[in-house]
Amino acid sequence: MTTRLATAFAKPHPALVCFVTAGDPEPHHTPAILDALVAGGADVIELGMPFTDPMADGPAIQAANLRALGAGTRTGDVFRIAAGFRARHPEVPLVLMGYANPMTTRGPEWFAAECHAAGVDGVICVDLPPEEDDALGPALRDKDIAPIRLATPTTDAARLPAVLEGSAGFLYYVSVAGITGKQQAQLGSIEDAVGRLKAATDLPVAVGFGVRTPEQAAAIARVADGVVVGSALVELVGEHGADAAGPVRALTAALAQAVHSARTVAA
Amino acid sequence: MASEALANSFRTQPDERGHFGAFGGRYVAETLMPLILELEHHYRAAKADPAFTAEFEDLLEHYVGRPSPLYFAPRLTEELGGAQVWFKRDELNHTGAHKINNCIGQILLAMRMGKTRIIAETGAGQHGVATATVCARFGLPCVIYMGSKDVERQQPNVFRMRLLGAEVIPVHSGAHTLKDAMNEALRDWVANVHDTFYIIGTAAGPHPYPELVRDFQSVIGKEARAQMLARTGRLPDLLVAAIGGGSNAIGLFHPFLDDASVRMLGVEAAGHGLDKEHAASLAGGRPGILHGNKTYLLQDADGQITEAHSISAGLDYPGIGPEHSWLKEIGRVDYTSVTDTEALEAFQLLCRTEGIIPALEPSHAIAAVAKVAPTMAKDQVILANLCGRGDKDIFTVAEHLGVVL
Numbered sequence: 001m002t003t004r005l006a007t008a009f010a011k012p013h014p015a016l017v018c019f020v021t022a023g024d025p026e027p028h029h030t031p032a033i034l035d036a037l038v039a040g041g042a043d044v045i046e047l048g049m050p051f052t053d054p055m056a057d058g059p060a061i062q063a064a065n066l067r068a069l070g071a072g073t074r075t076g077d078v079f080r081i082a083a084g085f086r087a088r089h090p091e092v093p094l095v096l097m098g099y100a101n102p103m104t105t106r107g108p109e110w111f112a113a114e115c116h117a118a119g120v121d122g123v124i125c126v127d128l129p130p131e132e133d134d135a136l137g138p139a140l141r142d143k144d145i146a147p148i149r150l151a152t153p154t155t156d157a158a159r160l161p162a163v164l165e166g167s168a169g170f171l172y173y174v175s176v177a178g179i180t181g182k183q184q185a186q187l188g189s190i191e192d193a194v195g196r197l198k199a200a201t202d203l204p205v206a207v208g209f210g211v212r213t214p215e216q217a218a219a220i221a222r223v224a225d226g227v228v229v230g231s232a233l234v235e236l237v238g239e240h241g242a243d244a245a246g247p248v249r250a251l252t253a254a255l256a257q258a259v260h261s262a263r264t265v266a267a
Numbered sequence: 268m269a270s271e272a273l274a275n276s277f278r279t280q281p282d283e284r285g286h287f288g289a290f291g292g293r294y295v296a297e298t299l300m301p302l303i304l305e306l307e308h309h310y311r312a313a314k315a316d317p318a319f320t321a322e323f324e325d326l327l328e329h330y331v332g333r334p335s336p337l338y339f340a341p342r343l344t345e346e347l348g349g350a351q352v353w354f355k356r357d358e359l360n361h362t363g364a365h366k367i368n369n370c371i372g373q374i375l376l377a378m379r380m381g382k383t384r385i386i387a388e389t390g391a392g393q394h395g396v397a398t399a400t401v402c403a404r405f406g407l408p409c410v411i412y413m414g415s416k417d418v419e420r421q422q423p424n425v426f427r428m429r430l431l432g433a434e435v436i437p438v439h440s441g442a443h444t445l446k447d448a449m450n451e452a453l454r455d456w457v458a459n460v461h462d463t464f465y466i467i468g469t470a471a472g473p474h475p476y477p478e479l480v481r482d483f484q485s486v487i488g489k490e491a492r493a494q495m496l497a498r499t500g501r502l503p504d505l506l507v508a509a510i511g512g513g514s515n516a517i518g519l520f521h522p523f524l525d526d527a528s529v530r531m532l533g534v535e536a537a538g539h540g541l542d543k544e545h546a547a548s549l550a551g552g553r554p555g556i557l558h559g560n561k562t563y564l565l566q567d568a569d570g571q572i573t574e575a576h577s578i579s580a581g582l583d584y585p586g587i588g589p590e591h592s593w594l595k596e597i598g599r600v601d602y603t604s605v606t607d608t609e610a611l612e613a614f615q616l617l618c619r620t621e622g623i624i625p626a627l628e629p630s631h632a633i634a635a636v637a638k639v640a641p642t643m644a645k646d647q648v649i650l651a652n653l654c655g656r657g658d659k660d661i662f663t664v665a666e667h668l669g670v671v672l
């Protein structure tokens with residue numbers, strides 16, 4: 001199933017990766033929001049699994065987590081949303097992103113089997129570094145689901161091989177040392193970092209954290225294989241609630257236009 | 268005997284990956300991984316450096332006021348009518364609790380690493396006050412994260428921290444208590460890794476924190492063991508300590524772990540009762556991953572963390588240090604729990620019988636002592652950790668007793 005990810009990153013243009021939180025504002029709203037992402041031109045969907053303690057997230061995604069949990073979103077709803085998405089969009093890669101406790105609480109094998117059944121292509125577990133990944137990673141790979149790892153500005157050359165070992169799908173470069181939704185890193189430092197990462201791996205490199213506007217997304221798309229946008233979309237869901245699909249689609253379309261044409265349009 | 272103890276020692280955890288059996292570890296975002304590896308490296312070097320130990324011990328003696336006394340409580344013993352009750356008087360430390368022992372150790376480590384800014388989380392405010400204190404002492408800027416609910420119920424400590432020059436930031440996310448303060452401190456740390464040292468206040472968090480906090484707090488048990496031997500020529504039969512994250516308890520227990528004759532009892536907060544809202548992660552939780560370590564947590568079937576409740580802000584945490592999870596599973600330490608009401612009664616009992624106003628945290632330990640002492644023989648010895656004084660709690664206690672101050 002990781003082939004859907006490979007296909008998305010093999011397109012003739014950089015990939016737009018879009019993040020929203022499952023169950024935000026309520027579980028039954030998420031399908032329309034995901035459809036809006038696809039209609040707007042997203043190449044990869046990241047679906048956040050809500051957690052009570054999202055310690056790597058800034059205020060926007062924290063609030064989304066609380067809205068989703070407040071609306072009664074359970075892990076079962078997340079998988080139902082994923083399975084519904086897979087049925088409607090057989091070709092669009094879907095990645096679950098979240099925290100270790102909800103992912104491992106019924107056992108890594110259980111989680112991997114649910115992901116498999118729901119047609120999930122990859123999993124990003126924020127607080128599971130390679131040093132602790134002796135159970136979830138193998139369980140996912142066993143089901144042909146990509147464990148997607150994060151590299152950060154603090155990941156030095158000595159650690160990078162450990163991060164890459166066993167990772168699949170794509171490499172997620174967290175461009176700022178910090179939480180989601182905050183300021184963007186200098187473009188020069190992103191370009192250097194992506195160059196270093198690409199010298200060390202054949203995996204596509206997607207860059208995220210702090211990317212909000214089509215202009216920022218285009219600038220990153222010139223140097224990376226993919227651009228991840230999360231907080232800006234999640235803020236629209238926060239603002240528009242049940243009516244978020246329209247505004248989400250509009251922002252996604254603007255981002256997709258910018259990212260997809262980044263290398264053909266002069267800067 | 269000595270060689271047998273070594274072969275089967277309970278004092279050699281964690282392993283090189285920071286695991287206490289199945290617990291502990293380093294469950295942090297990649298941004299923090301290089302930093303905690305660096306912290307571990309510096310901690311190993313500091314531990315092996317006699318100059319570091321000498322400075323730590325000098326500050327404990329002349330700034331904190333150690334060793335703290337070991338005190339036999341005659342009237343409490345008589346009232347309970349069973350085993351002799353002794354207290355390790357860590358409430359007499361500078362700043363009024365055991366928390367300062369750990370803060371001295373960590374700030375020395377921070378300076379050794381060249382860090383210039385200190386952050387911490389706090390629940391009751393005792394760790395916040397202790398951190399603000401050592402920051403003032405060493406002239407480092409200090410930011411304390413505190414749940415907005417705790418800011419409200421621990422006003423005197425908020426004022427103390429501000430007097431000491433700390434910036435206190437109320438945390439409005441989640442349940443507005445200790446776990447949310449810890450989330451916010453982790454968010455600050457991840458964004459400021461280059462210059463910031465995070466002084467964690469209990470024996471939890473990612474490796475090497477549970478180990479280093481335990482080592483710094485072990486001064487409690489080392490002193491108590493030597494004092495007890497000097498005063499009575501024997502070891503205690505039972506150690507008792509309250510558990511929030513477990514730092515005062517592991518500090519008392521650890522030096523005794525290989526003394527087979529010494530039983531140990533950790534006391535969690537049962538809040539309104541174990542069938543209602545409480546903070547007893549061992550009694551009412553199951554293993555999971557939060558705040559950088561695998562340990563017993565209060566959580567639902569999906570692994571969502573549930574709110575803890577205790578009358579004591581310092582015990583109001585849905586997790587527990589990983590070494591306690593391990594000690595529970597291997598059966599070396601027993602764990603029990605005490606309700607808000609029982610703790611309040613024990614608080615008053617100690618005031619009345621010994622002229623000591625305890626904090627609400629050790630009041631939980633005292634309540635457990637009050638239950639077990641009468642079941643033990645008069646020649647047996649209980650040693651409980653009096654890890655904090657109650658000045659900070661008089662408003663909470665007054666409210667519960669229906670007194671308007």
Ligand SMILES: Cc1ncc(COP(=O)(O)O)c(C=O)c1O
Pocket residue numbers: 364365366390391392393394468469470509510511512513514515516580581582626628629654655656
């Ligand atoms: C006096 C006192 N005792 C105990 C605790 C609980 O922490 P620990 O279990 O780490 O000792 C606190 C925490 O604030 C405290 O202030």
